[in-house]
Structure formats: structure tokens, C-alpha cells
Amino acid sequence: MCGIVGYIGNRSALPIVVEALKRLEYRGYDSSGVALIHEGELAIYKKEGKIIELERSLPEPSKCDSNIAISHTRWATHGEPNELNAHPHADCSGSLAIVHNGIIENYKLLRKQLQDLGHKFISETDSEVLAHLIEQFMSSGFSMEDAVRESMKVVEGTYALVVISKAEPDKLVAVRKGSPLIIGIGDNEYFITSDVSAIIIHTKRVIYLQDSELCVVHRAGFEISTLDKATVKPKISVVDWDISAIEKGDYKHFMLKEIFEQPITIENGFRGRINESMGTARLGGLNLSGFELKKVKQIHLIACGTSFHAALIGKYMIEEMARIPVHAEYASEYRYRNPIILEDTLVFVISQSGETADTLAAMREAQAKGAKVLGITNVVGSTVARESDGGTYIHAGSEIGVASTKAFTSQVTILALLAIYLGRMNHLSAIKGSKYIKALAEIPGKVQQILAHSDSIRKIAESIKDSSNALYLGRGLNYPVALEGALKLKEISYIHAEGYPAAEMKHGPIALIDENMPVIAIAIQDPLYDKIYSNLQEVRARKARLICIASEGDVELAKISENVIYIPDTIPCLQPLLTVIPLQLLAYHVADLRGVDVDQPRNLAKSVTVE
Numbered sequence: 001m002c003g004i005v006g007y008i009g010n011r012s013a014l015p016i017v018v019e020a021l022k023r024l025e026y027r028g029y030d031s032s033g034v035a036l037i038h039e040g041e042l043a044i045y046k047k048e049g050k051i052i053e054l055e056r057s058l059p060e061p062s063k064c065d066s067n068i069a070i071s072h073t074r075w076a077t078h079g080e081p082n083e084l085n086a087h088p089h090a091d092c093s094g095s096l097a098i099v100h101n102g103i104i105e106n107y108k109l110l111r112k113q114l115q116d117l118g119h120k121f122i123s124e125t126d127s128e129v130l131a132h133l134i135e136q137f138m139s140s141g142f143s144m145e146d147a148v149r150e151s152m153k154v155v156e157g158t159y160a161l162v163v164i165s166k167a168e169p170d171k172l173v174a175v176r177k178g179s180p181l182i183i184g185i186g187d188n189e190y191f192i193t194s195d196v197s198a199i200i201i202h203t204k205r206v207i208y209l210q211d212s213e214l215c216v217v218h219r220a221g222f223e224i225s226t227l228d229k230a231t232v233k234p235k236i237s238v239v240d241w242d243i244s245a246i247e248k249g250d251y252k253h254f255m256l257k258e259i260f261e262q263p264i265t266i267e268n269g270f271r272g273r274i275n276e277s278m279g280t281a282r283l284g285g286l287n288l289s290g291f292e293l294k295k296v297k298q299i300h301l302i303a304c305g306t307s308f309h310a311a312l313i314g315k316y317m318i319e320e321m322a323r324i325p326v327h328a329e330y331a332s333e334y335r336y337r338n339p340i341i342l343e344d345t346l347v348f349v350i351s352q353s354g355e356t357a358d359t360l361a362a363m364r365e366a367q368a369k370g371a372k373v374l375g376i377t378n379v380v381g382s383t384v385a386r387e388s389d390g391g392t393y394i395h396a397g398s399e400i401g402v403a404s405t406k407a408f409t410s411q412v413t414i415l416a417l418l419a420i421y422l423g424r425m426n427h428l429s430a431i432k433g434s435k436y437i438k439a440l441a442e443i444p445g446k447v448q449q450i451l452a453h454s455d456s457i458r459k460i461a462e463s464i465k466d467s468s469n470a471l472y473l474g475r476g477l478n479y480p481v482a483l484e485g486a487l488k489l490k491e492i493s494y495i496h497a498e499g500y501p502a503a504e505m506k507h508g509p510i511a512l513i514d515e516n517m518p519v520i521a522i523a524i525q526d527p528l529y530d531k532i533y534s535n536l537q538e539v540r541a542r543k544a545r546l547i548c549i550a551s552e553g554d555v556e557l558a559k560i561s562e563n564v565i566y567i568p569d570t571i572p573c574l575q576p577l578l579t580v581i582p583l584q585l586l587a588y589h590v591a592d593l594r595g596v597d598v599d600q601p602r603n604l605a606k607s608v609t610v611e
């Protein structure tokens with residue numbers, strides 16, 4: 001977790017890194033800090049809380065003027081989120097400082113060894129060992145970059161690390177393994193960042209550093225090499241989107257903006273990838289011939305958080321349309337479970353960020369077992385994009401709100417395309433395929449219709465905003481949507497919420513139901529409608545406050561519900577793309593009415609790059 005920004009150039013570094021850091025706040029916001037070299041001395045400023053707190057505490061510009069700086073926004077792993085544990089961390093002499101994203105697994109051993117050599121530690125973090133380790137190597141005669149190289153050879157774990165030292169005040173050293181790090185090339189200035197969104201207003205020319213590559217950035221240029229000093233030829237990429245994509249515009253929160261972007265982002269997911277007359281879809285980057293795909297007899301969909309809920313929906317879709325058995329599993333379980341991967345198993349990892357630590361570990365485990373692993377990701381150049389054997393981008397654009405919304409519907413869109421594509425190779429007729437494609441093409445317009453109900457959903461939110469618990473029910477494809485609705489509510493409003501398959505309610509959750517419990521049920525008129533209607537009668541009999549997501553014109557549900565949100569019809573397989581929208585809006589409005597920081601909920605982070 002955490003976000004890093006470094007700058008070296010001719011301009012005043014502090015305002016640049018602080019502004020850039022704010023764009024990385026989605027990665028963590030427990031504390032932040034900056035280190036720079038002012039009048040030959042290393043100066044470090046840190047503060048607990050959000051970056052605004054750091055900004056308020058900074059001395060006046062003339063006292064901290066510098067054109068070289070590193071900065072960090074933290075999501076705490078080792079050690080409380082306080083000022084002492086905030087980055088940058090300095091060595092004993094206060095002449096070098098580091099910022100780190102990742103986890104140093106052998107830090108206890110290293111800390112003990114360094115303490116035995118006389119190093120004094122002041123924080124509880126794993127990261128601080130890096131500063132002392134580099135200091136130790138520099139004190140035995142190594143240059144700054146060689147000291148970093150030697151240190152990385154003894155460190156176990158993951159890191160994106162940037163080092164500044166007053167001993168070599170005209171350079172920054174950056175190195176990565178397992179956590180992202182990007183070099184931005186400006187006009188006589190250079191940037192180092194965890195994510196291009198932080199520096200896009202300054203430059204679109206970037207280099208995605210690869211694992212175990214080290215970059216020395218001077219005022220006049222940069223060199224990339226391996227830990228063994230082999231020179232690496234830089235591959236410069238040009239970012240193809242601009243700042244407007246990551247600004248809130250007139251929306252109160254990024255989450256609301258991203259919910260409202262879904263008609264466009266869903267369309268971006270399928271544009272150019274569907275063929276209505278052939279009733280099929282095409283996904284370019286799978287790197288598998290039709291012949292190879294036809295041999296697939298089993299699919300694994302592996303992901304975390306909201307992406308896992310998309311995977312569950314993908315399972316229903318692929319099994320229904322392509323009749324291929326699909327196993328969906330949390331990456332954190334899969335990676336340690338010794339999963340059975342047969343010769344004809346195809347593995348997909350699904351990750352908005354492409355950087356989630358458990359998902360990466362699961363991908364590598366599946367690859368180690370000989371599987372072909374394809375990625376479904378949003379972030380171009382992310383680790384999933386680079387290390388998978390192929391895959392596809394969801395094209396949702398930058399997602400800043402910590403609670404994922406548009407990435408979810410884009411992932412489901414891609415899984416629908418995959419299901420149709422595989423279906424057409426197996427049992428699906430052209431006529432049926434065309435019906436699915438046509439229905440998919442109509443989804444953006446229908447999402448737009450649902451978004452128009454935002455104000456009335458806010459009124460419903462008003463009525464449940466003081467609840468302590470909520471139960472979400474759904475069946476079939478809408479069971480994962482119930483899970484997602486509950487996750488949205490709990491992560492941003494801090495109301496405890498559970499998603500359940502409606503029929504399972506009688507095996508436990510029904511005991512919780514009383515007149516104070518809001519039950520949010522997805523009860524669309526599909527083949528399971530009668531079943532869920534009976535479940536909801538049971539809920540009603542226990543006096544729960546029933547809120548239903550229902551098909552337009554369903555008067556029966558209105559009779560037993562406190563509130564009904566009507567949505568347009570689509571084919572059952574695509575319903576999740578519609579049913580999830582009111583649940584996203586409901587969670588958003590509840591959180592906003594409770595006065596919670598919607599885009600940066602407590603204890604969470606956008607991408608969890610630690611185990």
C-alpha cells in the first residue's frame with residue numbers, strides 16, 4: 001500500500017510533491033511526509049492523518065526551499081498510524097531518508113542485526129530497516145546506489161523504494177520489487193511515482209520500472225540497471241489520457257462521479273468487441289487461438305474484494321452461456337491452498353488495480369503450476385498486465401473512489417463478453433448469441449435510466465441511515481450483487497451489512513430480523529422470482545423494513561415493501577449490470593448523509609499491495 005512521489009529538477013520541489021501526493025491519497029491516508037535537502041541539510045516533515053494536515057504543518061516556503069524531494073502517503077501495516085511511524089524514515093545520522101511501499105518480511109532479523117551494530121531505531125515500522133541498512137553499506141564505502149543495490153540483496157519481501165541523501169544531493173535512487181514505481185520524464189525534470197495519475201499534469205512520458213530494476217535519477221538524466229549492475233534500455237510509454245479523467249468536476253465525491261460514468265464505461269468495455277450479426281464477441285489480448293480456447297475444460301476466476309464479486313457473476317455467466325465449469329475463489333485463499341490446476345484449466349485473475357498482493361501471488365502460483373493465466377485489469381502497465389500471459393483491459397478509466405463501482409460493472413461487462421465468446425465456440429447458437437449482444441448493447445441506456453432515480457434513492461437512504469445493520473438478499477446472479485451491495489454499504493458508511501442468498505436466510509440470518517432491520521432484496525421478475533417472493537414474505541412476516549429492487553410494473557412487491565426501486569428489464573444473465581446500480585447509489589447516499597468521508601473511508605485503501 002502507500003503512495004510515493006519523488007521530484008528532481010529546477011522547480012521548487014515541495015509544492016509539486018505535496019500536490020502530486022494528494023492524487024495518491026486513495027492508496028492510503030493514515031499519515032504522510034516529505035524529505036528534502038535544504039541548504040545542504042536533510043529536512044523531514046511528517047504528520048499523522050491526511051495530507052492536508054502535513055500541508056498545514058509545513059514551514060514557510062523560504063525555509064524549506066529545495067528542488068529535490070521525496071514524499072509518501074501511508075496505509076499502516078507495521079506500527080500504528082502515528083507521526084513516528086510516518087515516512088520518510090531517516091538513518092541514525094539524519095543524512096539519508098527513504099520512502100517505502102511494500103513489506104520487508106525479514107525486518108525483525110535485519111533490525112536486530114543493525115541494532116547489534118549500534119543503529120538506533122525510532123519507529124515500529126518494517127520500512128525503517130531500509131534506511132539503516134543503506135546507511136550501513138554507505139558507511140563501509142559504497143556509493144548511494146550501490147548501497148541500495150547491496151541492501152536489496154539482503155532484503156526479503158516487496159518494495160518500491162526511493163532514497164534521498166545529503167551525501168549525494170543531486171540524485172534520487174529508486175528501486176522496486178513487487179510494488180509499482182514509475183519514472184516520469186519532464187522538461188529537465190524527473191518524477192518518481194507509484195501511479196501516473198500523480199504526475200500526469202507534469203508529463204505523459206513515463207517508464208514503468210520492472211521488478212529488481214534500479215533507477216538513478218540525476219538532474220540531467222537517469223540510468224536504469226539491474227541489481228547486478230547490468231544496464232537496462234528504458235522503454236518510454238506515453239500515457240493516453242489526461243487530467244480531466246481524474247478530476248471530480250461538479251460531483252461532490254469521486255465515487256458519485258464514477259457511479260454516474262457507468263453508461264460510458266460499460267460501453268467502453270464492449271465497444272469494438274461485439275459483433276451482433278455473428279452473435280459473438282472478441283477479446284483481442286487473450287493470446288490464445290480459437291483451437292486452444294476450445295480445449296479449455298475448466299476456468300478459474302481469482303480475485304479480491306469487489307473484483308471477487310465480479311468473478312462470482314462471471315462464474316454464473318460462463319457456466320450458463322458456455323457450459324464450462326468455473327471455479328471462483330478469493331486470491332488470498334487460492335494462493336495458499338495448493339489449487340488443482342489441470343492441463344485444460346485456464347486461469348483468469350481479475351483486478352482493477354492489477355497490483356493487489358494476494359491476486360499477484362495467486363497469479364504466480366497458478367503460473368508456477370504451469371497454467372496459462374490471463375488478466376482482466378484496468379490499470380495499464382500494472383503488474384497483472386505485465387506478468388500475466390495475456391488478457392484484456394476493462395477500459396473503465398482511472399477509479400479514484402476507494403469503493404469500487406465503475407470498475408465492477410466493467411469487469412462484469414468483460415466477463416459477459418468472455419461468456420458469449422466461449423459460448424459461441426461451444427453450445428451457443430448465433431441467434432442466442434445475437435440476443436445477448438443486443439441486450440448488452442442496450443445496458444448503458446438502461447443504466448442511465450436507473451441513475452435518474454438517484455434523488456429518490458437518497459430519500460430511501462435517509463430512512464435507513466441510522467440503522468446499525470442491514471441484510472442484502474438475492475438469488476442466482478443477484479446473490480453476488482447482494483454481496484456487493486452489502487460490501488459497498490459497510491465499507492463507506494460503517495453500517496454492518498451482510499449479503500446472503502435469499503433462500504439461505506432461513507438457516508440463520510432470519511434470527512436477526514426485527515422491525516429495525518432494513519432488508520434490501522433484489523427481486524427481479526426472472527425464473528427465480530416466485531422463490532424469492534416467498535422468501536420476502538417470510539421477511540415481511542418478521543416486520544423487517546423491506547426495500548426491493550424490482551422490475552418495472554411489479555405491483556405485488558410494492559404491497560409488502562416499505563420502498564421499491566424499479567429498474568428496466570434485461571436478460572437474466574446481464575441483470576447484475578443493472579441491479580447493482582441502485583445498491584451503489586444507496587450506499588453512497590447513506591454514507592454521505594452520515595457525513596462520512598465517502599472517497600476515503602477509514603482503514604481502507606484503493607489497492608492493497610500487502611498481504
Ligand code: G6P
Pocket residue numbers: 304305306307350351352353354355356359402403404604605606607608
Ligand atoms: C481493495 C479495494 C476494493 C477492491 C479490492 C481489490 O480492498 O478497497 O475496492 O475491490 O481491493 O482490488 P483490485 O484492484 O485487485 O480489484
